[in-house]
Amino acid sequence: MASIKDAVEESFSDNHAFIKYFLYAIPVYITYWLYDSGNLGFIFLIFSVFTFLMLLGILVICTTNVRHNKNQILPGLNIFRILKEAIHCLIAIIPAIIINIGLAMFITSKFSLPSAGFDKGFKIIIWCVFISVIFTTYLLFIKDKKIKDAYNIKAISDFGSDIMVAVIFMIPLVLIVDVIFVGSITYVFWIFFGVPNPVLTFIWSMFLIQNIAVIGNYLAQIAMENIEIKQEIERYDRGEKPI
Secondary structure (H helix, E strand, O other): OOHHHHHHHHHHHOOOHHHHHHHHHHHHHHHHHHOOOOOOOOOHHHHHHHHHOOOHHHHHHHHHHHHHOOOOOOOOOOHHHHHHHHHOOOOOOOOHHHHHHHHHHHHHHHOOOOOHHHHHHHHHHHHHHHHHHHHHHHHHHHHHHHHHHOOOOOHHHHHHHHHHHHHHHHHHHHHHHHHHHHHHHHHHHHHHOOOHHHHHHHHHHHHHHHHHHHHHHHHHHHHHHHHHHHHHHHHOOOOOOOO
């Protein structure tokens, strides 16, 4: 079973993890500072795009490193490689994002149940189904970085529901980790230094990167359990040699 404990431990045990979190947090902090100060012009746009691509690239590399059992989970400091991985991933999964979000919006806009609670719950289930397809597409792509793998309809159909359950289960686990680490640090700052605090904001930025590393690690574990192991079992049942 995927382990949030392993994901968290590996996010801190990586070589030079603190230095990487510090450096990666700089554009995140600058983007937040520009937004908070109302500087929403061209510079904000540049930093927003750069930060988004950097975060996505870190997620991709962390997921890939765990999928391939590498000792180092976090990417190096080569920002060009990080951006390249992010762009490659976007090219692969943007069609899936557009199609699935579009379908979810279209379907949920076409009906309304009498009970507000049931209506909201049913629509959340619909969104979860379509978002699970996006996650499955991402995990299928990330193994060998082949775009055609991302649109293996049979694999999406076979593994999408398991991926959905695993991702839903991951969300509260990540939140619990944040309460333990981020919540404790925030409480200390609130007692002794006050909130908001620029130092605390930068620490939050560092923990955002750490969250990305944890999520990338956990998603890789999900993929190995719910895609690769099951594919190997299917090959064994068919009498084929394992890959």
